[in-house]
Amino acid sequence: xxxxxxxxxxxxxxxxxxxxxxxxxWTKFRTVRGSVIALGAAALVIALLSFxxxxxxxxxxxxxxxxxxxxxHPAVPTGPGGEPVTDSFMxxxxxxxxNGVVTAxxxxxxxxxxxxxxxxxxxxxxxxxxxxxxxxxxxxxxxTSQGAAYAAVMxxxxxxxxxxxxxxxxxxxxxxxxAMSSPRWLRLTRIGDIIxxxxxxxxxxxSKIGTARFRDLPSAVQIGLFVTSPAYIPSGSNIGNPSVxxxxxxxxxxxxxxxxxxxxGDAIGASATFYPLLSTASSWHRLARNAFTITxxxxxxxxxxxxxxxxxxxxxxxxxxxxxxxxxxxxxTLFVTSEYRRGLIRITLTASxxxxxxxxxxxxxxxxxxxxxxLVGTALAVVIVHHVLxxxxxxxxxVSRLTEARVIVGTALLLAVAAVLALALGTAFRRGAAAVxxxxxxxVLPLILVYTLPAGESNWLMRLTPTAAFAVQGTQPSSPxxxxxxxxxxxxxxxxxxxxxxxxxxxAAIALASATWLLRRRDV
Amino acid sequence: xxxxxxxxxxxxxxxxxTSWLLLSTAILTVGMSAAVVAASSxxxxxxxxxPKLSLTGIDxxxxxxxxxxxxxxxxxxxxxxxxxxLTAAPRRLVVLAAKATLLTGAAVAGGIVAxxxxxxxxxxILPSKGFTVAHGYPLLSLAHGATLRAAGGxxxxxxxxxxxxxxxxxxxxxxxxxxxxxxxxxYLFPLLAQVVTDPxxxxxxxxxxxxxxxxxIQATTDLRSLPISPWAGLGVLALWxxxxxATGGILLRLRDA
Numbered sequence: 001x002x003x004x005x006x007x008x009x010x011x012x013x014x015x016x017x018x019x020x021x022x023x024x025x026w027t028k029f030r031t032v033r034g035s036v037i038a039l040g041a042a043a044l045v046i047a048l049l050s051f052x053x054x055x056x057x058x059x060x061x062x063x064x065x066x067x068x069x070x071x072x073h074p075a076v077p078t079g080p081g082g083e084p085v086t087d088s089f090m091x092x093x094x095x096x097x098x099n100g101v102v103t104a105x106x107x108x109x110x111x112x113x114x115x116x117x118x119x120x121x122x123x124x125x126x127x128x129x130x131x132x133x134x135x136x137x138x139x140x141x142x143x144t145s146q147g148a149a150y151a152a153v154m155x156x157x158x159x160x161x162x163x164x165x166x167x168x169x170x171x172x173x174x175x176x177x178x179a180m181s182s183p184r185w186l187r188l189t190r191i192g193d194i195i196x197x198x199x200x201x202x203x204x205x206x207s208k209i210g211t212a213r214f215r216d217l218p219s220a221v222q223i224g225l226f227v228t229s230p231a232y233i234p235s236g237s238n239i240g241n242p243s244v245x246x247x248x249x250x251x252x253x254x255x256x257x258x259x260x261x262x263x264x265g266d267a268i269g270a271s272a273t274f275y276p277l278l279s280t281a282s283s284w285h286r287l288a289r290n291a292f293t294i295t296x297x298x299x300x301x302x303x304x305x306x307x308x309x310x311x312x313x314x315x316x317x318x319x320x321x322x323x324x325x326x327x328x329x330x331x332x333t334l335f336v337t338s339e340y341r342r343g344l345i346r347i348t349l350t351a352s353x354x355x356x357x358x359x360x361x362x363x364x365x366x367x368x369x370x371x372x373x374x375l376v377g378t379a380l381a382v383v384i385v386h387h388v389l390x391x392x393x394x395x396x397x398x399v400s401r402l403t404e405a406r407v408i409v410g411t412a413l414l415l416a417v418a419a420v421l422a423l424a425l426g427t428a429f430r431r432g433a434a435a436v437x438x439x440x441x442x443x444v445l446p447l448i449l450v451y452t453l454p455a456g457e458s459n460w461l462m463r464l465t466p467t468a469a470f471a472v473q474g475t476q477p478s479s480p481x482x483x484x485x486x487x488x489x490x491x492x493x494x495x496x497x498x499x500x501x502x503x504x505x506x507x508a509a510i511a512l513a514s515a516t517w518l519l520r521r522r523d524v
Numbered sequence: 525x526x527x528x529x530x531x532x533x534x535x536x537x538x539x540x541x542t543s544w545l546l547l548s549t550a551i552l553t554v555g556m557s558a559a560v561v562a563a564s565s566x567x568x569x570x571x572x573x574x575p576k577l578s579l580t581g582i583d584x585x586x587x588x589x590x591x592x593x594x595x596x597x598x599x600x601x602x603x604x605x606x607x608x609x610l611t612a613a614p615r616r617l618v619v620l621a622a623k624a625t626l627l628t629g630a631a632v633a634g635g636i637v638a639x640x641x642x643x644x645x646x647x648x649i650l651p652s653k654g655f656t657v658a659h660g661y662p663l664l665s666l667a668h669g670a671t672l673r674a675a676g677g678x679x680x681x682x683x684x685x686x687x688x689x690x691x692x693x694x695x696x697x698x699x700x701x702x703x704x705x706x707x708x709x710x711y712l713f714p715l716l717a718q719v720v721t722d723p724x725x726x727x728x729x730x731x732x733x734x735x736x737x738x739x740x741i742q743a744t745t746d747l748r749s750l751p752i753s754p755w756a757g758l759g760v761l762a763l764w765x766x767x768x769x770a771t772g773g774i775l776l777r778l779r780d781a
Contacts, residue, residue, distance in 0.1 A: 049716070056720030056729075235567050315719040322715055323708055330704035337700060341602055432700025433591050433598065440707045441587050448583060448711060449560070451718040454572070457564055489718060 021352055021361040028335075028344075029365050035331050039373045042327040042415075046377030047384060050320030054385040057316060058392035073395040076303065077147035077269070079167040084397060086230075086482075087146040087167070088269030088298030091139070092284050093224025099191050100256020102138050102223050104249050105203065106155045107183045109136050111245035113232035114276055114297075129243070132158040132483045134229040135300065136247030138186050140195050141222045142214075146269045151212040152226065152300070153186040153197035155247075161186070163197035163209040167302050170481055171210035173199040185251070193217045203251065224263070225249050227296030230482065231274075236454030238306075238489045242275045242297055250291035269298060305397060305476030305491055306484035313396065314407070314473045314491040316385045317378065321411055321473075322444060324377055325418055328370045329439045332419035333426040335366050340430045345524045355519045359427065363512065366423050367416040374415035378408045399475045410472025410497060417501070417508045418443055421466070424511035428518050442466045442507070455487035459494045466507045468493075471500025528613050528622035536596065536626050545592040546634040549682075553585030554641035561646055566654025566661075574655050575664060575671045576742040578646025579678050585638050586685045586735075590706050592634075593627055593689035597772075598699035606781045616776045620694060624687055624769065631686040635679035643675060670744035677741030677758060684738065684761045685710070691768025695775050709764070710735040727751040734764040 029035055059073050079085040096102075111130040137154025151165035153173070161173030161184055178184050185200040193214045198206040227247045231240030265284040270277055275297040283295040305312055339345040352358050382404055389396060418439065425435035446467040450458045462468050471493035478486055486492040493500060536542050560580040564572070600606040613619050647664045655661035666672045688709075693702040713733025720726050730736040730751035740750050740757030747753065752760065 049712075053716055053719050056716075056722045056725035058722050319712075319716050319719050323712060326704050326708045330700050333700045334698075426700075432698070433594050433703045436700045436703045437587050437591050437707065440704070440711070441584060444707070444711050444715075445584060445587070448714050449580070452714060453560065453577075453580070454564070454567070458560070460563070 018357060018361065021357055022364060024348075024351070025358075025361045025365045029369065032338075035335065035369075038327055038331045039369055042324040042331070042370075043373045043377035043380070045327060046320040046324035046374070047380035048320070049323050050316045050381035051384050051388060053319040054313075054316040054388040055392070057389060057394065059394045072393040075146075076395055079147050079302070080149045081166065081168065083168070084303040085147055085167045086269075086299040086301050086303050087148075088267070088275055089135070089226045089228030089300055090265065090278060090283050090294050090296030091141075091144065091222075091224055091226045091268050092263050092265045092292060092294055093139075093141075093144065093222045094261070094263055095220045095259050096140075096190070096223045096254065097220045097257040097259060099189075100223070100254060101187065101189045102140070103185065103187045103203075103251065103253045104138050104225060105183050105185050105251040106136055106178050106247055106249055107180050108248045109134060109155055109157070109178050109245060110247075111157065111229050111243050113241040113243040129232055130157040130245065131230055131232050131243050132156070133299065133301070133481065134243070134245040136227045136245065136249075136294070136296075137225070138188050139222075139224060139226050140188050140190055142217065144222055144266055144268055149214055149217070150300070151188065151195040151197065151214075153188055153199060153209060154226075155184050155186070157245075161199045161209070163212075164300070164481070165195070165212035167300065168479075168481070169210075169212065171197075173197070173207075173209040174201065188223075190217075190221065190223075190256075220259075223254065225252065225292055225294055226300075227294040228298045228300055229296060230299035230301070231484070233483065233485045236456055238455050238485050238487050240306075240485060244276065244278070244295055244297040246293060246295040248291075248293050250288070252290040252292065263292075265294075267296075299482070301482045302477075302479045303397065304479050304482045304484045304486075306486060312476060312491040313382070313385050313389060313399070314475055315489075316389070317381050317407065317411065318447075318470060318473055320381045320385075321374075321378070321415070321470075322447075324374065325415055325443060326440060328373065328415050328419045329422040329443075330436055332366045332370065332422040333432050333435045333439070336362060336423055336426040337430060337432040337435065340524075349524055356516050359512075359516055359519055363420045363423055367420045370419035371412045371416035374412035375408065378411040382408055397475075397477060403475050406497060407473050407475060410501060413501060414469045414472055414504065417469070417504050418466070421504070421508040421511050424508065424515035427515040428511065443469075443504075450488045455485065455489060459488065462488055462494050462500075463503070466504040468495050468500040469504035471495045472497045525618055525622065528615075528618050529625060531609075531613065532619070532622040532626050536630065539595075539599075541595060542592065542630065545588055545595075546630060546637075549585050549588040549592075549634045550638040550641060552588055553581035553638035554645055555581065556584045557581035557642040558645040558649060561649045561653065564653055566656075566659055571745060572655065572661075573743060573745050574646065574650055574661055575643075575668075575674045575744045578642050578650070578664060579639065579674060579742050581638070581642050582678050582681060582739070582742070585635075586682060586710065587707060589631055589634065589682050589686045590689035590703060590710075592630065593686040594693045594699050594703045594706070596623055596627060597690055597693040598697060598702060601697045602699065610781050617773055620690075620769070620773050620776055624690060627686050627690055628683050631683040632679060635682040638682070639675050639678050642678075643671075668744075673754065674742045674744050677754065680758060681738050681741060681761065684758070684765045685734075688734065688761070688765040688768045691765060691770070691772040694772025695768070731757075732760065734761045737761055 112128045134157040135154045139152040141150040142148045155178040160175040185203045187198040197209040200206045229245035232243040233240040422439040446461040446465040476491040696702040717729040737757040738761030741754045
């Protein structure tokens with residue numbers, strides 16, 4: 001009784017502080033033993049389930065049956081800029097000393113997906129498909145090691161002629177596909193440290209595509225013809241099949257100082273882990289003095305997620321966050337529905353009759369508590385998952401400290417806003433069960449659908465439902481130069497991290513406004 | 525038992541929420557199935573299990589059915605009615621059995637409406653999405669044995685989920701916590717199984733999860749690749765429901781009300 005009087009008097013003299021209200025709500029929250037235990041449990045369960053999930057995420061790749069399984073990821077080459085790259089292709093090459101010009105005509109490029117393992121083994125081959133970034137062309141490379149600096153002009157599956165160098169640089173040339181009736185002439189010139197690429201439809205009218213400047217390019221470089229073909233990703237799939245491409249070259253000519261003038265074929269970066277191990281002898285044929293047929297598999301590009309080699313921290317942390325989320329939804333709902341059940345709400349609203357402020361104080365208390373629990377749990381999870389995934393032989397793409405911090409803080413904010421949403425639903429429904437089910441169905445069910453339905457078809461769920469907020473956990477890099485399986489299951493979200501969180505905030509804001517309105521309007 | 529059934533039936537039918545929840549189960553299930561089917565499209569490579577796709581709405585229907593099951597028991601505790609109930613019918617397990625029987629009936633009724641609606645929606649929408657006879661997809665029909673099993677099994681699935689929820693609530697007594705536990709068990713396994721890449725772990729998780737195992741009943745094609753056979757999967761869910769009811773029953777007997 002005294003509290004009521006004090007509150008009224010302090011209001012009268014202008015001391016009805018929001019701070020007191022917060023203090024009162026905090027006291028209510030922390031003195032219920034169940035909710036404090038649940039907060040700790042939420043943090044613990046996030047770390048624990050992340051650990052369980054990461055433990056089951058182990059690298060194991062069996063290209064040619066059970067006996068060939070490897071449990072450690074193959075070495076990942078780094079490009080001249082230090083970034084992880086993919087660098088495997090068939091290269092028919094020889095050294096060139098000093099300046100020179102390489103010219104070749106490509107008359108055909110075709111491809112097909114294959115099962116993993118050496119070509120020639122009796123495996124189901126699928127319908128011919130030329131993948132978008134299948135590449136065939138001419139290259140100047142510092143040396144034949146993986147990740148070496150290079151510049152190349154090439155025809156591609158669907159991206160026309162391109163000049164690319166050092167894995168990340170790309171410039172478009174002639175559009176359209178290559179065919180016997182519309183061949184493509186390609187040319188690279190090397191003058192000192194500068195390599196320039198040209199293309200032409202007839203071999204007499206050349207247009208420049210681009211220029212690459214290198215530092216300290218040695219006098220002797222490797223020049224030659226190359227073919228490669230990245231993974232084929234069937235529509236709706238989360239994983240790709242290796243593919244091979246075959247190209248026909250003719251009119252091959254080199255002006256410059258060739259030491260031996262004899263061509264050697266090498267499968268660069270060949271390892272039987274994902275791309276088929278091509279037999280060097282059968283993958284290139286010299287048809288005439290200046291005509292070749294070459295078959296290759298692999299890619300020359302920046303490394304992105306969504307491939308069989310990569311582990312993704314995001315997936316494990318997401319799984320850990322789900323049970324934590326459910327616990328916090330229950331805690332937040334009970335924080336208000338138990339007041340209704342026990343009639344405490346009448347005392348609360350007698351003590352401070354301004355209902356909007358009471359509700360704001362409740363939201364702030366429960367949101368902060370959920371944020372704290374989420375922060376501790378996710379921070380633990382990030383450290384644990386990182387170690388477990390690496391111990392399991394997975395390759396993790398480098399993630400900056402800033403991005404890691406964003407995952408931790410973003411996930412904690414997600415849990416805080418979800419708790420506030422649950423509180424608002426609890427206030428609106430005044431029934432625990434209905435509020436908890438609504439919150440869980442809104443936040444968790446869309447994720448199950450996105451994971452279990454064919455990839456891509458249900459991406460709209462990750463834009464429109466509160467589940468969009470899980471975009472804060474996205475860390476995987478993508479590149480326009482790689483057509484990978486950029487799906488939610490592989491850690492690619494259709495919305496940017498903070499935009500996804502904003503969607504959840506929008507839902508929470510609508511729920512808060514409705515709950516405040518209902519609380520003001522209804523009798524208790 | 526007859527008196528107990530009669531008493532529970534009176535409680536169930538005189539609550540406005542019962543009919544609302546059953547109606548919502550049907551509407552949400554059919555609505556979600558229709559939305560998922562409408563968002564899908566025929567792909568030349570890979571085969572889509574269209575009966576299973578049409579029954580996707582069960583994912584949400586189970587959440588609503590479990591509210592019904594949870595409230596059936598938690599309302600007794602939140603209102604103090606449980607003391608009256610147990611004074612009138614002191615054999616507590618009989619009370620629980622009566623509740624379970626009526627819940628089964630309610631879930632069957634709601635489930636039949638929901639599942640029929642899903643199949644009708646699939647039959648109407650699928651052909652316009654390219655799933656035509658010409659592409660190897662016959663119209664959905666209960667005359668097809670596997671489709672009948674998927675449809676009937678989905679109704680049984682809803683029944684078992686509601687019994688599982690009843691058991692959990694009898695043990696926990698609080699509605700919000702109970703529904704959180706139920707949905708946690710249902711939804712966590714499919715997510716965990718998707719993230720785990722180790723093939724053995726993946727299979728075992730799908731075999732023991734109440735939702736992943738139970739929904740194996742909806743598969744109509746490529747049964748060999750399933751982690752668990754359809755009826756065995758439903759059996760796993762029945763074990764979960766049985767274990768929850770047993771735990772709830774024991775606690776109901778042992779604890780003061």
